[in-house]
Amino acid sequence: MAQETRKPNRRQMQAAQTRRDIILAATELFTERGYARTSVADIAARASVSVQTIYSSVGSKAQLITAMLDEVDEIAGIPELARKGAQATDPREIIGYQARITRQLNERCRAILAGLRSAAHVDADIATAYAGGIARHLAGARFTVGRLQAVGALRPGLDADTAAAAVAVISSIDAYVQFVTEHGWDYDRCEAWVRQTLEELLLARLVSE
Numbered sequence: 001m002a003q004e005t006r007k008p009n010r011r012q013m014q015a016a017q018t019r020r021d022i023i024l025a026a027t028e029l030f031t032e033r034g035y036a037r038t039s040v041a042d043i044a045a046r047a048s049v050s051v052q053t054i055y056s057s058v059g060s061k062a063q064l065i066t067a068m069l070d071e072v073d074e075i076a077g078i079p080e081l082a083r084k085g086a087q088a089t090d091p092r093e094i095i096g097y098q099a100r101i102t103r104q105l106n107e108r109c110r111a112i113l114a115g116l117r118s119a120a121h122v123d124a125d126i127a128t129a130y131a132g133g134i135a136r137h138l139a140g141a142r143f144t145v146g147r148l149q150a151v152g153a154l155r156p157g158l159d160a161d162t163a164a165a166a167v168a169v170i171s172s173i174d175a176y177v178q179f180v181t182e183h184g185w186d187y188d189r190c191e192a193w194v195r196q197t198l199e200e201l202l203l204a205r206l207v208s209e
Helices: 010-033 040-047 051-057 061-075 078-087 091-108 110-119 124-150 160-170 173-182 187-202
Strands: none
Touching (some): 010 040, 010 061, 010 110, 040 061, 061 078, 061 110, 061 124, 078 091, 078 124, 091 124, 160 187
16 A cells, blocks of 8 residues: 655644745845855844754754755755656656756746855855756756667767756756846746757657657
C-alpha cells in the first residue's frame, strides 16, 4: 500500500513563511548595505522576528546566503520539475521542463534574484553565492542536454558542451530580465520563446518536424 503523503500543518506552514520572510529581509538588506554591514539584529528587525528566531529557523548570517539559493529552488518548484524532467522521454517535454524551470525562477523569485544579482556586484560574499546559483543553472542545462542525448534526440554534430552553454545562455536569468523589463514581454511569451528556440537549436530534424 502506498504511503499517504501528509500535508504540512498550520505550524509548519507558519514556520516556512517565517523562514521565507527572514530570507527576503536578508536579501533586501544585503543589497542595500552589503553583507559585512548587515547584522543579524538588522535582519531580525526588518523581518519582525527575534534574533533567536533567525538562528533557529535559518542559522548564522553566513548560512543565510546558502539558504537564499535553497529557498529559491523551493519557491520556484524546481525539485518537482527536475524530477519530472528526469523521467521524461519525449524530447520536447524535456526541453519544456527546462523552459518552465527558468520561467518559474523568474516569475516567483524575482525579488530574491534581483537582490542577489545587484549585491553580487559590490559584495564578495554574495558574489560567491550568486556564482553558486549560476553554477546550478549550468548544471541544469547540462542535465537537460544529457537527457536529450540519452533518448537519442540531440541534433547530430552538436557537441554536449556547446549545447549546454547555449541552453544556459538562452534560458538565463539575464535573458528574462531583458525580455521582461526592457521589452515588456510577459512570462508566457518568454517561456514560449525559450522553448521554441531550444527545440530548433537542439533537436534533430526528424524530431522537430
